[in-house]
Amino acid sequence: MTNRGDRRRGTTLPVLFLCLVCISFSCIVPFEAETDERVHMLSIEGSLIKGLDTQTVFISRTTALLDLRLDPVTECIVSVVDNLGNEFYYAGADDGKYEVSIPDEQLVVDRQYKLQVVTPGGDFYESAFETLNRAADVDTVYYEVTDVIDKVSGDDLQGLQFYIDLRASDSTSRYFRWKLNETFEYTSIEPVTYIIMPDTVIFLDNIFEFYRCWKTQKITRLFLSTTENLVLNEKKKIPLNFVSTKSDRLKYKYSLQVEQYTLSKGAYQYWQKKKIETQESGGLYTQQPGKPVSNIQRIGDAGETVLGYFWASHKTEQRIFVPRIPSLPVPGDNCEAVDYDPKIHKSIPRYIYVDEFRNRVLTGISFCFDCTLKHGSTTPPDFWE
Numbered sequence: 001m002t003n004r005g006d007r008r009r010g011t012t013l014p015v016l017f018l019c020l021v022c023i024s025f026s027c028i029v030p031f032e033a034e035t036d037e038r039v040h041m042l043s044i045e046g047s048l049i050k051g052l053d054t055q056t057v058f059i060s061r062t063t064a065l066l067d068l069r070l071d072p073v074t075e076c077i078v079s080v081v082d083n084l085g086n087e088f089y090y091a092g093a094d095d096g097k098y099e100v101s102i103p104d105e106q107l108v109v110d111r112q113y114k115l116q117v118v119t120p121g122g123d124f125y126e127s128a129f130e131t132l133n134r135a136a137d138v139d140t141v142y143y144e145v146t147d148v149i150d151k152v153s154g155d156d157l158q159g160l161q162f163y164i165d166l167r168a169s170d171s172t173s174r175y176f177r178w179k180l181n182e183t184f185e186y187t188s189i190e191p192v193t194y195i196i197m198p199d200t201v202i203f204l205d206n207i208f209e210f211y212r213c214w215k216t217q218k219i220t221r222l223f224l225s226t227t228e229n230l231v232l233n234e235k236k237k238i239p240l241n242f243v244s245t246k247s248d249r250l251k252y253k254y255s256l257q258v259e260q261y262t263l264s265k266g267a268y269q270y271w272q273k274k275k276i277e278t279q280e281s282g283g284l285y286t287q288q289p290g291k292p293v294s295n296i297q298r299i300g301d302a303g304e305t306v307l308g309y310f311w312a313s314h315k316t317e318q319r320i321f322v323p324r325i326p327s328l329p330v331p332g333d334n335c336e337a338v339d340y341d342p343k344i345h346k347s348i349p350r351y352i353y354v355d356e357f358r359n360r361v362l363t364g365i366s367f368c369f370d371c372t373l374k375h376g377s378t379t380p381p382d383f384w385e
Contacts, residue, residue, distance in 0.1 A: 042073070043307040044125060044296050046098075046115050048080060049261070050107040050132060051315040055080070057090060057098040059117065062307065072096025077118040082111055083129060109134045115296070115310040127310035128295040133262040135314035136168035136176070136233075141240075141258050143322060148242055158329075159244040160322065162256055166225065166235040174227045175268035177313075179259040180219040180241055183381060185252040187212050188371045189335040190362055196350040207353070210369065213376030214384065222275040226268060251330045254322040255384070259315050267311035269293050321385055335368035 046057030059073040078090035078098045086106060090098035112129040119125070143160045150157050166176060191207035225238045240258070243249055263271070270293040298304045340352055340363040351369035353362045367373035 040071075041305055041307055042119075042125065042298075044115070044117055044127075044310070045308040046080075046127075046310045048102075048107065048113050048130070048132065048310075048312040049315050050104065050109070050135075050313070054099050054101055055090075057115065057117075057310075058096055058308075059098065060096045070095070073119065075120045079116050080113055081116060082106075082108075082113050084111070107132060109314060113312050124299040125296055125306060126299055128266075130264060130267070130295070130310060130312040132312040133173040133264065133314060134171065135316045136166070136172045136260065136262055137316050138164070138258060138260045138318035139167040140165040141256065141318050141320050143320075145325065145328065157242075157244045157246065159242055159246075160250065160254075160325075160328075161242050162240040163237045164240055164258060164260075166227065166233075166238060168227075168233040168262075170233055172233060173262040173264065174230075174233055175263040175265055176225050176227075177261045177263055177268070177271055178223040178240065179261070180221075180223065181216060181257040181259075182219055182241070182243075182249070183214060183216040183255040183257070183384070184249040185212065185214050185254075185380075185384075186248045186371060186374070186376065187252070189364060189368045190337050190353040190355075192351050192369050193354040194352050196348055196352065198348055210351075210371055210378065213371035213374070213378055214380050215374065215376035216381060221279060222271055224268065224271055224275060228265075245328050245330050248330060248333050250322070250325065250328060252324055255319060256322070257317060257319045259317045261313040261315055263311060263313060266293070266295055267309060267313075270295075270309040270311075319383065333368075335364060337362040337364045337368070339363075 041062045043060050043062060044057065046055075048055055057078055059076055059078070061071045061073060063071050072095050074092055074094055074096060076092060076098070078092065079087050080090075080100070080102075081087045088100050088102050088106070090100040092098045109132055112131050114129045115127040117125040141162065141164050143162045146159070146161045148157050148159075148161070149155070164178065168174075188211050191211050192204055192209065193207055194204060195202045219241050221241065223238075223240055225235060227233045227235050241256070243254065273293050292305060292307050294306050294309055296306045296308060296310060298306060337353070340350075340361045345363050349366060350363060351366055353369070355362055363369075372378060
């Protein structure tokens with residue numbers, strides 16, 4: 001027999017639970033970050049690089065924090081002027097990219113250049129004069145086999161850490177930036193005998209047509225260093241990129257192209273701030289917003305905040321090749337070839353390899369059989385050794 005107190009407890013607990021659930025759901029509200037962001041600010045980023053055939057300027061306006069679309073500014077009048085009065089005009093495109101080809105003899109070391117922009121609304125923007133700094137030859141680029149800890153996942157990673165040594169004369173700038181491009185060779189999991197298409201079957205004369213590829217891509221991280229506080233304009237073992245064995249970039253052969261640029265102090269401060277904002281900030285509120293670094297202002301309204309920077313430099317470069325390193329295990333990209341079953345493998349196109357030695361007909365995911373689907377090319381680059 002159940003007494004009255006037991007009945008009260010049996011009724012009260014479910015009611016309390018229901019109330020707690022309701023309170024919990026009522027407390028869930030969308031999180032909206034509080035920012036003092038200003039939208040539609042003009043951003044002008046451009047460079048003048050001796051050694052490049054084409055000079056480029058990008059003009060856009062900022063958008064809201066959660067609006068990731070690009071807002072290019074088109075139909076601007078863009079030119080660069082040197083301190084001798086020579087002027088060169090850029091041609092624009094719909095994506096806010098402006099380009100000009102300037103004869104290399106007009107890009108003179110120690111000469112000063114400034115950027116000028118007139119928007120479609122008639123507003124005039126101008127950069128400060130930037131000196132085209134003399135070049136410093138790339139001294140040495142090299143690598144070491146090492147282990148690192150992934151800052152995001154905490155996993156131990158094995159791979160190659162690349163470094164550069166810097167050696168420049170006292171007459172050269174003490175501020176440096178490096179841009180990196182990597183090229184690597186990779187293969188598909190198997191050759192391809194034929195491809196099943198919606199209305200036909202394509203038999204390949206060369207079963208290795210889609211087997212081996214080469215891919216070149218930019219490394220988007222910012223690499224900077226300065227010798228400002230050193231006696232000599234030299235520095236050893238400046239870290240560049242790290243290549244992990246978790247990808248297939250080191251499976252056959254890897255190449256790194258290093259482009260070295262000398263900067264003015266202002267340009268170095270601009271890129272250093274960009275590096276902190278984009279690579280070293282640990283969260284949404286970790287990096288407090290500060291005054292943007294820029295050498296561009298609106299003429300007639302110096303109080304308007306303009307984003308971006310115009311810089312000038314002289315490029316030098318060096319390329320190194322890394323052969324396959326037997327001591328580094330490269331697991332690949334989780335591709336698997338399985339026995340073809342038309343009742344199961346119905347999606348097309350369907351890549352098929354007839355392995356006569358093992359008496360098997362194999363298939364798998366398309367990009368595992370066609371190396372070009374990973375954005376590579378079956379034609380090796382001209383510089384490939």
